[in-house]
Amino acid sequence: xxxxxQSPTHLIKTRGxxxxxxxxxxxxxxxxxxxxxALGQGPQFIFQYYREEENxxxxxxxxxxxxxxxxxxxxxxxxxxxxxxxxxxxxxxSSTALxxxxxxxxPGTRLTVL
Amino acid sequence: xxxxxxxNSMESNEEEPVHLPCNHSTISGTDxxxxxxxxxxxGPEYVIHGLTSNVNNRMASLAIAEDRxxxxxxxxxxxxxxxxxxxxxxxxxxxYTGTASKLTFGTGTRLQVTL
Numbered sequence: 001x002x003x004x005x006q007s008p009t010h011l012i013k014t015r016g017x018x019x020x021x022x023x024x025x026x027x028x029x030x031x032x033x034x035x036x037x038a039l040g041q042g043p044q045f046i047f048q049y050y051r052e053e054e055n056x057x058x059x060x061x062x063x064x065x066x067x068x069x070x071x072x073x074x075x076x077x078x079x080x081x082x083x084x085x086x087x088x089x090x091x092x093x094s095s096t097a098l099x100x101x102x103x104x105x106x107p108g109t110r111l112t113v114l
Numbered sequence: 115x116x117x118x119x120x121x122n123s124m125e126s127n128e129e130e131p132v133h134l135p136c137n138h139s140t141i142s143g144t145d146x147x148x149x150x151x152x153x154x155x156x157g158p159e160y161v162i163h164g165l166t167s168n169v170n171n172r173m174a175s176l177a178i179a180e181d182r183x184x185x186x187x188x189x190x191x192x193x194x195x196x197x198x199x200x201x202x203x204x205x206x207x208x209x210y211t212g213t214a215s216k217l218t219f220g221t222g223t224r225l226q227v228t229l
Contacts, residue, residue, distance in 0.1 A: 004157075033216065042201060042219030043158065048212065056212040090157050092217075101205075102148070103217060105157030 002027055004093050004106035012112045018079045021109045023091035025072040030095055031055075032074040033103065034066060037088040049074055050096075078111075086113045118202045123224040126192045134187040134223055136202030146207040147178060147185050150217070151198040158201065158219075161187065165207065197227045 005024045013019050025032050031050045035043035045058035049068035063079040072093070078085055088110050092103035119137040126132040138147065149161040162169055162176045164185075169176045175188040189196055201222040205215070 035217075035219075040221075042199075042221055043217070045216040045218070048216065050212075056216065058216065092157070101215060102160040102163065103158075105159065107155075108157050 004091060004104050006089075006091055006106035006109050008109060009107070010110045010112075012114065013081050014114050015081055015083060017081050018077065019081060019111060021076045021078075021089050021091075021111070023074045023076070023093075023106055025074065025091075025093035026104050028095060029093035029104070030072060030097075031093065032068055032072065033092045033094070034074070034076045035090040035092065036060070037090060037108070039087075043090055046076070081113045083113050086111060118204060118220060120200075120202055120220065120223045122221065123226065125226045125228065126189075128193060128227055128229050129191050132189040132192045132196070132225065132227075134189075134200050134202075134225065135184065136186070137184045138202070138204055139183045141182050141204055142206075144206050145204040147176065147182075148203045148205050148217070149174070149176065149187050150201045150203065150219075151196075152201070152222070153195075153198045158217075161200070163205075192225075192227045194227050194229075197225055199224050 007022045033048040034046040037043040046060050047057040048055050052068045065077045067075045088108040090108045092105045094103045146163050148163040150158040152158045162174050164176045177186045199222040201219050
Protein backbone atom coordinates (compact mmCIF):
# COMPACT_ATOMS: atom_id res chain seq x y z
CA UNK A 1 0.00 0.00 0.00
CA UNK A 2 1.49 3.32 -1.12
CA UNK A 3 1.33 6.18 1.36
CA UNK A 4 0.60 9.82 0.70
CA UNK A 5 3.22 11.51 -1.45
CA GLN A 6 3.78 15.20 -2.15
CA SER A 7 5.85 17.10 -4.67
CA PRO A 8 8.04 19.01 -4.74
CA THR A 9 9.71 18.65 -1.34
CA HIS A 10 11.07 22.18 -1.36
CA LEU A 11 10.24 25.26 -3.39
CA ILE A 12 11.44 28.85 -3.46
CA LYS A 13 9.31 31.57 -5.03
CA THR A 14 9.24 35.35 -5.01
CA ARG A 15 6.42 37.57 -3.83
CA GLY A 16 3.62 37.91 -6.36
CA UNK A 17 4.32 34.62 -8.13
CA UNK A 18 1.99 31.65 -8.33
CA UNK A 19 2.70 28.11 -7.12
CA UNK A 20 1.17 24.66 -7.57
CA UNK A 21 1.75 21.88 -5.07
CA UNK A 22 0.81 18.27 -5.74
CA UNK A 23 -0.42 15.38 -3.64
CA UNK A 24 -1.11 11.72 -4.36
CA UNK A 25 -3.57 10.21 -1.94
CA UNK A 26 -3.25 6.83 -0.32
CA UNK A 27 -4.86 4.10 -2.40
CA UNK A 28 -8.61 3.82 -1.82
CA UNK A 29 -8.98 7.20 -0.10
CA UNK A 30 -11.64 9.53 -1.48
CA UNK A 31 -11.03 12.68 0.57
CA UNK A 32 -8.04 14.99 0.62
CA UNK A 33 -7.40 17.90 2.98
CA UNK A 34 -4.70 20.55 2.81
CA UNK A 35 -3.05 22.18 5.82
CA UNK A 36 -0.57 25.02 6.23
CA UNK A 37 2.00 24.79 9.02
CA ALA A 38 4.00 27.87 9.94
CA LEU A 39 7.22 27.42 11.84
CA GLY A 40 6.60 26.46 15.48
CA GLN A 41 2.84 26.15 15.03
CA GLY A 42 0.41 23.31 14.54
CA PRO A 43 -1.04 22.72 11.07
CA GLN A 44 -3.99 24.93 10.06
CA PHE A 45 -6.79 23.61 7.84
CA ILE A 46 -6.97 25.22 4.40
CA PHE A 47 -9.68 23.19 2.66
CA GLN A 48 -10.91 19.71 1.87
CA TYR A 49 -11.89 18.04 -1.39
CA TYR A 50 -14.38 15.22 -1.69
CA ARG A 51 -15.70 13.82 -4.96
CA GLU A 52 -13.67 16.42 -6.85
CA GLU A 53 -15.38 19.37 -5.19
CA GLU A 54 -14.33 21.70 -2.41
CA ASN A 55 -16.12 20.47 0.67
CA UNK A 56 -15.10 22.83 3.44
CA UNK A 57 -12.65 25.69 3.81
CA UNK A 58 -10.75 27.19 6.69
CA UNK A 59 -9.89 30.85 7.18
CA UNK A 60 -7.86 31.27 3.98
CA UNK A 61 -8.44 33.78 1.15
CA UNK A 62 -9.66 32.81 -2.34
CA UNK A 63 -6.13 33.03 -3.77
CA UNK A 64 -5.72 29.60 -2.18
CA UNK A 65 -7.50 27.17 -4.47
CA UNK A 66 -7.36 23.49 -5.27
CA UNK A 67 -8.37 20.61 -7.44
CA UNK A 68 -9.06 16.94 -6.89
CA UNK A 69 -8.78 14.59 -9.83
CA UNK A 70 -10.75 11.40 -10.58
CA UNK A 71 -7.83 9.31 -9.30
CA UNK A 72 -8.11 11.27 -6.01
CA UNK A 73 -4.79 13.07 -6.47
CA UNK A 74 -4.93 16.76 -5.69
CA UNK A 75 -3.35 20.15 -6.29
CA UNK A 76 -3.06 23.23 -4.12
CA UNK A 77 -2.64 26.50 -6.01
CA UNK A 78 -1.63 29.75 -4.39
CA UNK A 79 -1.75 32.98 -6.42
CA UNK A 80 -0.10 36.33 -5.68
CA UNK A 81 2.27 34.85 -3.13
CA UNK A 82 2.97 36.83 0.01
CA UNK A 83 5.89 36.53 2.40
CA UNK A 84 3.57 35.08 5.07
CA UNK A 85 2.76 32.16 2.76
CA UNK A 86 6.16 30.71 3.62
CA UNK A 87 5.29 27.48 5.42
CA UNK A 88 5.14 23.71 5.25
CA UNK A 89 2.12 22.61 3.21
CA UNK A 90 0.70 19.25 4.15
CA UNK A 91 -1.87 17.15 2.42
CA UNK A 92 -3.80 14.43 4.18
CA UNK A 93 -5.98 11.74 2.66
CA SER A 94 -8.76 9.84 4.32
CA SER A 95 -11.68 7.63 3.48
CA THR A 96 -15.29 8.14 4.44
CA ALA A 97 -15.39 4.36 4.85
CA LEU A 98 -12.83 4.35 7.64
CA UNK A 99 -14.18 4.10 11.17
CA UNK A 100 -12.63 7.03 13.02
CA UNK A 101 -11.85 8.66 9.66
CA UNK A 102 -8.19 8.98 10.51
CA UNK A 103 -6.15 11.15 8.21
CA UNK A 104 -2.89 10.06 6.62
CA UNK A 105 -0.42 12.86 6.01
CA UNK A 106 2.26 13.28 3.41
CA PRO A 107 5.72 14.60 4.27
CA GLY A 108 4.85 18.10 3.12
CA THR A 109 6.20 20.70 0.73
CA ARG A 110 8.34 23.43 2.25
CA LEU A 111 7.54 26.72 0.46
CA THR A 112 9.76 29.74 0.91
CA VAL A 113 8.59 33.10 -0.45
CA LEU A 114 11.28 35.76 -0.84
CA UNK B 115 -14.18 24.25 17.73
CA UNK B 116 -13.78 22.26 20.93
CA UNK B 117 -10.45 23.08 22.56
CA UNK B 118 -7.81 21.01 24.25
CA UNK B 119 -5.07 22.00 26.67
CA UNK B 120 -1.70 20.27 26.76
CA UNK B 121 1.62 21.03 28.46
CA ASN B 122 4.10 22.68 26.11
CA SER B 123 6.84 20.16 26.74
CA MET B 124 7.73 17.00 28.63
CA GLU B 125 10.87 14.95 29.10
CA SER B 126 11.33 11.25 29.54
CA ASN B 127 14.15 8.77 29.87
CA GLU B 128 14.44 6.05 27.29
CA GLU B 129 12.77 2.74 28.18
CA GLU B 130 10.49 4.42 30.72
CA PRO B 131 6.72 4.95 30.41
CA VAL B 132 5.44 8.39 29.40
CA HIS B 133 2.05 9.83 30.29
CA LEU B 134 1.00 12.76 28.12
CA PRO B 135 -2.03 14.58 29.55
CA CYS B 136 -4.77 16.46 27.73
CA ASN B 137 -7.65 18.48 29.16
CA HIS B 138 -10.84 18.94 27.15
CA SER B 139 -13.45 20.20 29.59
CA THR B 140 -15.84 21.38 26.84
CA ILE B 141 -15.97 18.03 25.03
CA SER B 142 -19.37 17.16 23.56
CA GLY B 143 -21.04 13.78 23.54
CA THR B 144 -20.17 13.05 19.91
CA ASP B 145 -16.53 14.13 20.07
CA UNK B 146 -13.86 11.49 19.67
CA UNK B 147 -10.45 12.11 21.24
CA UNK B 148 -7.71 11.74 18.65
CA UNK B 149 -3.96 11.80 19.10
CA UNK B 150 -1.49 12.54 16.34
CA UNK B 151 2.23 13.02 16.57
CA UNK B 152 4.69 14.82 14.33
CA UNK B 153 8.26 13.67 14.18
CA UNK B 154 10.91 16.17 13.09
CA UNK B 155 10.71 17.00 9.38
CA UNK B 156 7.67 14.79 8.82
CA GLY B 157 3.92 15.18 8.46
CA PRO B 158 1.66 14.33 11.41
CA GLU B 159 1.02 10.67 12.06
CA TYR B 160 -2.12 9.12 13.54
CA VAL B 161 -1.52 7.49 16.91
CA ILE B 162 -4.82 6.48 18.47
CA HIS B 163 -8.39 7.60 19.09
CA GLY B 164 -11.22 6.77 21.47
CA LEU B 165 -14.66 7.81 22.65
CA THR B 166 -15.30 6.58 26.18
CA SER B 167 -13.39 3.39 26.89
CA ASN B 168 -9.65 3.04 27.20
CA VAL B 169 -8.00 1.96 23.97
CA ASN B 170 -4.80 0.11 23.15
CA ASN B 171 -2.93 -0.34 19.90
CA ARG B 172 0.58 -1.23 18.86
CA MET B 173 1.80 2.33 19.31
CA ALA B 174 0.19 3.49 22.54
CA SER B 175 -2.68 3.35 25.01
CA LEU B 176 -5.33 5.98 25.56
CA ALA B 177 -6.84 6.39 29.00
CA ILE B 178 -10.04 8.44 29.09
CA ALA B 179 -11.45 9.88 32.31
CA GLU B 180 -14.91 8.77 33.31
CA ASP B 181 -16.33 12.28 32.77
CA ARG B 182 -14.38 12.51 29.46
CA UNK B 183 -13.01 15.92 30.41
CA UNK B 184 -9.43 14.69 30.24
CA UNK B 185 -7.39 11.93 28.70
CA UNK B 186 -3.86 10.58 28.82
CA UNK B 187 -1.77 9.13 26.04
CA UNK B 188 0.53 6.45 27.40
CA UNK B 189 3.71 5.33 25.68
CA UNK B 190 4.70 2.22 27.57
CA UNK B 191 8.41 2.32 26.84
CA UNK B 192 9.69 5.53 25.30
CA UNK B 193 12.42 5.28 22.71
CA UNK B 194 14.45 7.98 21.01
CA UNK B 195 12.21 7.52 17.97
CA UNK B 196 9.22 8.69 20.04
CA UNK B 197 10.65 12.21 20.34
CA UNK B 198 8.00 14.30 18.61
CA UNK B 199 5.23 16.85 19.08
CA UNK B 200 2.07 15.13 20.29
CA UNK B 201 -1.30 16.67 19.48
CA UNK B 202 -4.56 15.91 21.28
CA UNK B 203 -7.55 16.75 19.04
CA UNK B 204 -11.31 16.52 19.46
CA UNK B 205 -13.31 15.55 16.43
CA UNK B 206 -17.04 14.92 15.91
CA UNK B 207 -17.38 11.23 15.18
CA UNK B 208 -20.54 11.65 13.15
CA UNK B 209 -18.97 13.87 10.52
CA TYR B 210 -16.66 12.41 7.92
CA THR B 211 -16.37 15.22 5.42
CA GLY B 212 -16.43 18.99 5.28
CA THR B 213 -15.09 21.67 7.54
CA ALA B 214 -16.40 19.97 10.66
CA SER B 215 -14.28 16.92 9.92
CA LYS B 216 -11.06 18.91 9.90
CA LEU B 217 -8.33 18.35 12.46
CA THR B 218 -7.84 21.42 14.66
CA PHE B 219 -4.25 21.35 15.88
CA GLY B 220 -3.04 23.32 18.86
CA THR B 221 0.65 23.67 19.64
CA GLY B 222 0.85 20.20 21.20
CA THR B 223 3.33 18.74 23.67
CA ARG B 224 6.94 18.45 22.60
CA LEU B 225 8.29 15.21 24.03
CA GLN B 226 12.03 14.91 24.54
CA VAL B 227 13.48 11.47 25.18
CA THR B 228 16.95 11.13 26.61
CA LEU B 229 19.28 8.18 27.11
